Amino acid sequence: MTVQKAFEVEVKIDAAPDRVWAAVTDPAAIERWHGWDYDGLAAEIQYIYVDHATLAPPDRLIIADETGGQEIVLVPDGSGTRIRVTRPGEAAVDQYDMIEEGWRSFFQQLRHYLERHPDEERRTIFLEGDASPAAVVADLRAKVAGRDWHADRYQAGIATDDFGGGLVILASGIPVAADETGPMMITLTTHGLDDEVFAATKRGWLAWWSGLAQNPRLTSAP
Template identity: 35%
Template sequence: MTVRIEVTIGAPPDQVWRALRDPELIRRWHGWHFGEAGSGLDEEIRLIYVDHVPEEDPEGRVLVLQDSDRFTLHETADGGTLVRITRAPRGANPDWDAYYDDITEGWTAFLTQLRFGVERHGLAERRTVALTGALRDPAASMLDALGLGAVADLPVGSPYKAEAVPGDVLEGEVYAVAGHQRALTVAGFGDGLLLVGGRGGIGALLTLYGTPDDRFGDIEHRWTSWWETVKTPDDGAGAETEGPGQ
């Protein structure tokens, strides 16, 4: 079965193509910041999007990565862009087959972040807090753990307001629902984005814009401290944070 992941972005294909090929722009939507001054993310971007790209066609807007995942961009009737990732079939890289579903979840999350970053912020600089790993209770929902269980069944575009367990009152709308994931806008975090759920070791990804150092530090401390109390014992995963100005 062919696995495809799609997102439609309200921006022209040329602009979205640049977001896929310029490492400085890629770091504003792909993954999350980790390592000294985000150096871990920069190294990951270089490995995936620069050093090992077997096929690149700027005119046709086709990009094939080392693991044979294929990006194609298609202009929509209203001048936007449909981004489609066609995943390599299982078995194409046996070393990664055990992580196939996790990688699919990762691409799903990152395309949501790409769309949000382009449409809402023009791919401005961001800061991130990533809660990676899994809850100690395997039957628990990350939304419930965060105190956001009430949004689980809300459709895209629905407003919400809730007090999250880490101590913040969150307010915004349901931005996207994709697979196991829910993405919520967060007005109080500089029109930020909270992506919750999914698999692949992603508990929650919090993206903030225009947040002063002291406020970011406070948010980072509360969210990561809470996560340490509910996640599985440290197995190399944990809470990872970084961003411009860190």
């Protein structure tokens, strides 16, 4: 029997609680920051934040699903907000958990949206494949001019002025410091690029990724 890991993910956002609450309860707003663009994104948002969610305004969202559910809480912190998600469980704290890491990425995307691009539309480029996370992180730092947005055991984020003020999140199934090959995902969030520039950006990133990863794949907005 698989033992479920308990986790808590918390991120500080420089935005008032009412703005954060609106961004996590309005499906139209959620689509501007959550995950990446693909044909099933609207259905995913509906499943998580509407169909399986119980809202307790102004600061609590309970998501009931087959994993036992998670609880999202907003905590005022000065002029900002701490957003926290918790899930009960018993597994060892150092165990990789896809749902935990998903929330870590989502909250960093939410933070970037509210702090740098409130109410703006986005387009994403999503890359998957198998690669050495340590090598990819080093290559990303050379490729993307920016600053560290966040860093955790399984993730690294870079905020950049390129791509209309973009965000790159690398999420790995093995620690990002590892030299061995493991499953990886990279999400590039862009803003304000016209169709021609966005298409060229997709081609460039896929070519770059194909030189680093085994079984490289790309999903993006049209």
